[in-house]
Amino acid sequence: MLIHSPNDLAQYYRDQRKQNGVSQTAIAEEISVRQDTVSKFELKPDNVRLETLFRLLAALDLELHVVPKGTPDPAAGNASQWAEPW
Incomplete structure (x- = not known):
């Protein structure tokens, strides 16, 4: 997937998390952050620390x-x- 903005990345991340049936709380516990850190990334990713981004991914x-x-x-x-006509 081609990502053009922090919001694109956050949307893709949220979609993948939900598709995998994983809660924000489960992600937070796995990477030792608070649940609201995961939520903030998904809703307003502009201020996420690079280290946190890689842990979330x-x-x-x-x-x-x-x-x-x-x-x-x-x-x-x-x-x-495949876009070419027959």
């Missing part, structure tokens, strides 16, 4: 990949070939 087995702008999204696979 690790709790859901998510990774952060930084690539040069314009690099094709590997998650998209060969989607462009």
Whole structure:
């Protein structure tokens, strides 16, 4: 997934957490932060500490990949070939 803003990242994170059926409290306990820290990240991620961000990501087995702008999204696979008419 291509992320363009802190809010995009927070939305993706929240969606993944809910999809996995994990509560904010469970995440908080796993990474030794308060539940409101998880909530604040999901609602207003602009002020999250970088260390906390990586701990939050690790709790859901998510990774952060930084690539040069314009690099094709590997998650998209060969989607462009399917957009061609028969």
